[in-house]
Amino acid sequence: MHLTRLQFARLRCFDEVALEALEAGVVLFTGANGAGKTSVLEAVHLLGYGRSFRGRVRDGLIRSGAADLQVYAEWRGGNDGRLHRAGLQHAGRHWAARLDGEAVATLADLCAAFAVVTFEPGSHELIAGGAEHRRRFLDWALFHVEPTFLPVWRRFARALKQRNALLKSGPVPAALEPWDRELGEAGEQLTRLRLGFLDCLRPALVETADEFLPELGTADLGFHPGWRREELPLHDALVLSRERDLLLGHTTVGPQRADWQVRYAGLPGRESLSRGQEKLTALACVLAQAREFARARGEWPVICLDDLASELDRPHQEQVLRVLLSSGAQVLLTGTDPPPALRALDAPAQWFHVEQRRVFPRPPAQVGGAL
Ligand SMILES: Nc1ncnc2c1ncn2[C@@H]1O[C@H](COP(=O)(O)OP(=O)(O)O)[C@@H](O)[C@H]1O
Ligand SMILES: [Mg+2]
Known part of the structure; x- marks a missing residue:
């Protein structure tokens, strides 16, 4: 599955974020501690599970003071690589969702369509x-x-x-x-x-x-x-x-x-x-x-890998990335800096920087150049 567009609003520290033309390989999100990198992955995870890996929606995923959050995504998937669209509005207890233009009856219908592991x-x-x-x-x-x-x-x-x-x-x-x-x-x-x-x-x-x-x-x-x-x-x-x-x-x-x-x-x-x-x-x-x-x-x-560099030593980071690069899977990766393992593998990556509650695209060439 290849996530091509991700938009979300009122999720953790973010007001509104729109990421377009996401690439099929490695997509990197860098930023200081607390900038919101993990929150970006939570938005993706939410579509696949109806909850975050850090808990339920009502346990703090909605921005403080807001009544609900929204996530909208487009991805290519299935046997024919067709483009799918899904939107989810979640208020903690109540939610509404649409998948490919139709209202969905249960969150399971939405989660069945989009698969992500974190x-x-x-x-x-x-x-x-x-x-x-x-x-x-x-x-x-x-x-x-x-x-x-x-x-x-x-x-x-x-x-x-x-x-x-x-x-x-x-x-x-x-x-x-x-x-x-x-x-x-x-x-x-x-x-x-x-x-x-x-x-x-x-x-x-x-x-x-x-x-x-x-x-x-x-x-x-x-x-x-x-x-x-x-x-x-x-x-x-x-x-x-x-x-x-x-x-x-x-x-x-x-x-x-x-x-x-x-x-x-x-x-x-x-x-x-x-x-x-x-x-x-x-x-x-x-x-x-x-x-x-x-x-x-x-x-x-x-595949979402949050804070890979702080979780694994460098040889193991390289190993994971090598396995995933050869698989062709789309990998969303976060870190305070681009992981050295990426340069060691000379892997191309699309790069975004998270700062002041916004997500900025960075030129991909800088992934290597910054190291
Ligand atoms: N419900 C919320 N409303 C507003 N801000 C929040 C909420 N939950 C968490 N935050 C803030 O969101 C920021 C982003 O957190 P996080 O995604 O964990 O950052 P990172 O992964 O970059 O370290 C943190 O500064 C945190 O204090
Ligand atoms: Mg984090």
């Missing part, structure tokens, strides 16, 4: 943080490559919500039966989809981890479905946990508790990853996800 300073949470980060990662990928995912996920989410509401009202355990059956069926389907996706992701992850962390040995992916799946079907696990769930007031077994992890052959047992290795593992996962997306869909998602 590596940013918070990405190590994918490895070190709570399981919800890893479930979101899995489900994003399934959402984009597996057409049956969304109805299954919706059925599962609805059944879980109903069962939890019933648990809070304290019924006799047998009253849970219809929801246990529904949740059991939808949860098994969701789990099969997640397992199937991890099987598809594994080769890309093994290859990518081997590029970035060869010293840790071969990588593998482990999956925890959220209940003892090897012993009993989800329906039975739900029945067995009824008493406990009634006491606690929520459902304690099932795919809402699922998790996965990256393991390395050279790091057995309980030895933990260093912070740097966590970041590189998160990066390997994000790039593997993009690779798998490209394999399944025939085009790369837009």
Whole structure:
């Protein structure tokens, strides 16, 4: 996918920004700390996820004092490379969006059309943080490559919500039966989809981890479905946990508790990853996800790399950029200065500078010249 135009208004420190004729390769955004570089990437990420990687819209993405924000984008994508247009107005709780001239009914319709993956300073949470980060990662990928995912996920989410509401009202355990059956069926389907996706992701992850962390040995992916799946079907696990769930007031077994992890052959047992290795593992996962997306869909998602130079040492920066340059993916990159790795690779880049709440184009030749 190739983002060609990006406009946004009332997002973080910005009033109005319009970026036109964005190029297909590396697009660089430089600026001092606090200038708004990350916010530019948040505008892009918002279209693909309905939220920022730094939280929900209502948690500070709208400019202080404004009632809503707007993002408008045009991109080329799909098998025919057609031009698509999307606009989103978001007021925190309420939103309205249009895609290719039509109003969209759910944010998922918008997010399905535009694919972006982001590596940013918070990405190590994918490895070190709570399981919800890893479930979101899995489900994003399934959402984009597996057409049956969304109805299954919706059925599962609805059944879980109903069962939890019933648990809070304290019924006799047998009253849970219809929801246990529904949740059991939808949860098994969701789990099969997640397992199937991890099987598809594994080769890309093994290859990518081997590029970035060869010293840790071969990588593998482990999956925890959220209940003892090897012993009993989800329906039975739900029945067995009824008493406990009634006491606690929520459902304690099932795919809402699922998790996965990256393991390395050279790091057995309980030895933990260093912070740097966590970041590189998160990066390997994000790039593997993009690779798998490209394999399944025939085009790369837009890749956002926030503050790459502060996140990775120079050899690893060069490695990432080399992989992405040869992929043909569009890469939106931020930094206080142009990353030295860009010049080392002699890679052409379109350059914008962010200053005083505005985004200025800079001549591309200066990327090299400034170093
Ligand atoms: N809701 C908001 N309203 C106005 N300004 C904000 C809001 N949220 C963040 N900011 C400001 O936006 C600026 C840009 O932040 P950021 O994109 O993180 O900059 P950078 O990535 O360049 O360091 C910061 O100065 C921050 O204080
Ligand atoms: Mg930043």
